[in-house]
Amino acid sequence: MCSVPAFKTLRAAFPDALITLTGLSWSRTFVERFSEYLDEFIEFPGFPGFPEKEAQIEQIPSFLLEVQGRKYDLAFQMQGSGAISNPLVMLFGADKNAGFYLPGQYCPDSERFLSYPVHETEVVRHLRLMEFLGLPSQGEHLEFPLCTQDWEEFHEHQAKYDLPSNNYAVIHPGARSLDRRWPVEWFANVGDGLAERGLRVVLTGVAEETHLTEAVASHMKAPAINLAGQTSLGGIGALLSASRLLVSNDTGVSHIADALDIPSVVLFTASDPARWAPQNSALHRVVAWATTAMPQTVLDQVDQLLFKETVSDYQIFTNTIEHPV
Structure with a gap:
């Protein structure tokens, strides 16, 4: 939910782009609800070190093959500070990558990775990344469309x-x-x-x-x-x-x-x-x-x-x- 304003900003900047979200199984209905901003969903099987779900190790190779096969132009890392997720996102095989990093830890690309804004709200944190990449914010208000x-x-x-x-x-x-x-x-x-x-x-x-x-x-x-x-x-x-x-x-x-x-x-x-x-x-x-x-x-x-x-x-x-x- 807190990332929706950033997705809105991303869609405004790239109205014709194919935007895919990867996440836990419940995120599928999230993508359906926010189809104005998101186009596709790929279920994330978990990964060692991620606390949200026990990693389904046997599913990780096929997950990576599917993501790599899409040959994305840009992969965003928006899962926390990047301490755990940055190495994973780099395996997606996108042409370019962007996201957060913690000073003193792995930073895949200094031009597209923002030092994690620790003291911001969760909503503003994602918008700071968009602004860092030159994408004007479309506002901070959350949305939840009802059908x-x-x-x-x-x-x-x-x-x-x-x-x-x-x-x-x-x-x-x-x-x-x-x-x-x-x-x-x-x-x-x-x-x-x-x-x-x-x-x-x-x-x-x-x-x-x-x-x-x-x-x-x-x-x-x-x-x-x-x-x-x-x-x-x-x-x-x-x-x-x-x-x-x-x-x-x-x-x-x-x-x-x-x-x-x-x-x-x-x-x-x-x-x-x-x-x-x-x-x-x-x-x-x-x-x-x-x-x-x-x-x-x-x-x-x-x-x-x-x-x-x-x-x-x-x-x-x-x-x-x-x-x-």
């Missing part, structure tokens, strides 16, 4: 659960990394607080996170609608579009809310909010060092969003950055 199928899925849930538009809140208690998950009991307390404010509560997550949403629901006094494992990525987007706000850990769904301009409170327990947090503080509130943040802290942020209270930047800072690691 007819997404809305059809939403309307099925809406009819099944008698879900009124703009009168429910979404709680997403999951995250891929265990250390990025806020306690389910505290999510339950927030859910009850949202119910007290007159909102229906909808719980979301992938199928593997059903145990988390069930735990939240079991700890809540108010009823909740548990949609974990029942929504596609686009379906979650439509669900968020018709909601009042989102409360979630720092995970992909928070970027979807950001892209759709849906108010959110995002809990950061292990990741860096300076890198990953949404930037529009009028719509999105960040609770940093959330391992010790109590549910009332989150509900205070919810109230500021729901009831449009004016809070100074200093007040937000002292509310959210009071427990440094």
Whole structure:
């Protein structure tokens, strides 16, 4: 999601180019959703040292042969700092390569590889690479286009659960990394607080996170609608579009809310909010060092969003950055 503004910039600079994304299997639907910017997808089988997926060693030779056979004019390395990924991208056999590198480590081409901008947000970081290569930025705002199928899925849930538009809140208690998950009991307390404010509560997550949403629901006094494992990525987007706000850990769904301009409170327990947090503080509130943040802290942020209270930047800072690691 955070790379979409860079893809938009790349497409604006090369409107007729064939642009291929290689990534994990879930990225296939990402390419389909962002077909305005991306043309093709090649599934990445993993590689030794990449933490996102255990490498399928037996599939790597055929993957490299497929990529090399495309004879690309330019290969971009946009996977982190390049410490692990640069040697892999050089095996793609493209005519030219571009990306990031860490000073003192392997830099394939000083003219096209940018020193990794450590202190930038994830969105701006990718745009800095485009600008370094002479491609004018097309803006920083995230996007998440919704299609007819997404809305059809939403309307099925809406009819099944008698879900009124703009009168429910979404709680997403999951995250891929265990250390990025806020306690389910505290999510339950927030859910009850949202119910007290007159909102229906909808719980979301992938199928593997059903145990988390069930735990939240079991700890809540108010009823909740548990949609974990029942929504596609686009379906979650439509669900968020018709909601009042989102409360979630720092995970992909928070970027979807950001892209759709849906108010959110995002809990950061292990990741860096300076890198990953949404930037529009009028719509999105960040609770940093959330391992010790109590549910009332989150509900205070919810109230500021729901009831449009004016809070100074200093007040937000002292509310959210009071427990440094």
